[in-house]
Amino acid sequence: MIQTAEWRRKQGGQDVPAQGPVLDLRSVSVRYLTKSGLNTAVADVSIKVDPGEFVSVVGPSGCGKSTLLHVAVGLIRPAAGKVTYLGQEWAGLHPDVGYVTQKDTLLPWKNVIDNIALPLQLKGAGRSERRKIAAEMAQNLGLGSCLKYFPAQLSGGMRQRVQLGRTLVIRPKLLLMDEPFGALDAYLRLRMQELLRSILRGHPVSTVFVTHDLGEAIALSDRVVALAGSPGRLGLDCAIESSADRDDLMAMRSTPEFTEYQTRLWEIISSNEEPE
């Protein structure tokens, strides 16, 4: 899928340097201070995300997937290793990064359009300008008919779409997603995957997608990184290639390659499990 990533780079992100990765985590380790002493959450993990590339991070609970995203977004400083964003060593939060979690963090007192427009408001965009951009985004996400609705009036899937819109409205150069569809039922999850896929096709964004769902990771990604064990170490970093039309997620899921990838990833993930 290298060509696809290259093609996507050409389509979008004009500010993205042609050479070099958008995000480069090199030998990153993260430690937490707990009552029992220093606890290592992630040990010596390296992940590189090229322009326009969609990279999934999979692994069992507690392997430090989310921690890695916290490092990438700048909330946590790694104990060891180097984080480079757009070729520059990166310290702290960056406004061009979009971050979505499974948790609903919409503001209950703002309606759909104002929730989507919130990051623009924080960047100082004028009311009518930001509403116009947000309305367009809402249209793309199929939320055009409920711009005036408050989050409490929306279903879980719609709320997650609003969150996605709020993240994409700033045209992020890097999209970090932490189990964004984890709280949705199987059907809605598939619909959201299709939606995400089609949006990224129009506006390619380098993406790191954390999930515990192997199928979701394989179907959506250019590359899947598997973490294993606790603390999490790099188990496998493999490019996903498939003969199927990558925009047809159901077709992709029914290919033999899909099953092969799934088996391989499952072996890696479950290999380092401690016996109970």
Place this chain on the structure above:
Amino acid sequence: MTQEVTIAGEAAGPAPLDAQAALRMLGRRKTQRRALVWLLRLVILAAVLVSWQLTSGHLFPSFIMSSTSQVWDRLTNWLSNGYILNNLGVTLQETFIGFLGGTVIGAAAGILIGLSKFASDVLSPFINALYAIPKIMLGPLFVVWFGIDLTMKATLAGLFVVFIVFYNIWTGVQEVDKDLVEMYRIMGGGRWAIVRGIYLPSAMSWLFNSLRLAFPVALIGATVGEFVASSEGLGYVATNAATQADTAGVFVAVIVVTVVAVAMDQLIVQVQRLVNVRLGKTDGGRLVI
């Protein structure tokens, strides 16, 4: 429009209902139920008033119990000569000044102190101690400080209110969803943007929750102030009537204060509903309107 619906259990009925008719029937049932509720309420009220009237002077002496008719006579008499309205005006003035002052001071202090974890930690034992003081006991002290005029009563009312509002907002600010704050930071929101975007709107809902408790308490503060020392206001009307063994007069004062408290409570509830809509709050999945 002509879509037909069948209702479970009525399948054996003569004909399926159309949706319009079913809606009309539901509407009728709702109206009937509401009418029955109001009818029963009136029956209970009437029963209390009638039994009060009948037992007075028989089961209990009427100079202790008074009676429905005596209270009614006193009420209409005092209403017509303006005695009640003048004194009600005085009490309301004290109450509202205390209510507004206490709300503003309590809300501002609650947000400011709540925003700082350190300040909250340092001040919490003092806040808890002040909260625990039976504030009524400060009445005599306030007479020394402020005299016996409006200032004393409004201050007493305000003191009652300030703690309720402060405590609600102070605890609320500390319980603001930290994920929301983190999300704001990631989107590039600074400290002031976080206060304005998350803390102030959240504070609005805690504020309205506390206002419903605060108004009756402000009314208590004002009337207690009048008990302590005054020559006007409903508290004075009650104490003055009591010293003359005029129980009907005391009842009139109590009734008028109650009516004011209920009316104000309803007003706050209505405003709260409007605010809830603005805040996108729901009640069991539906937007509270």
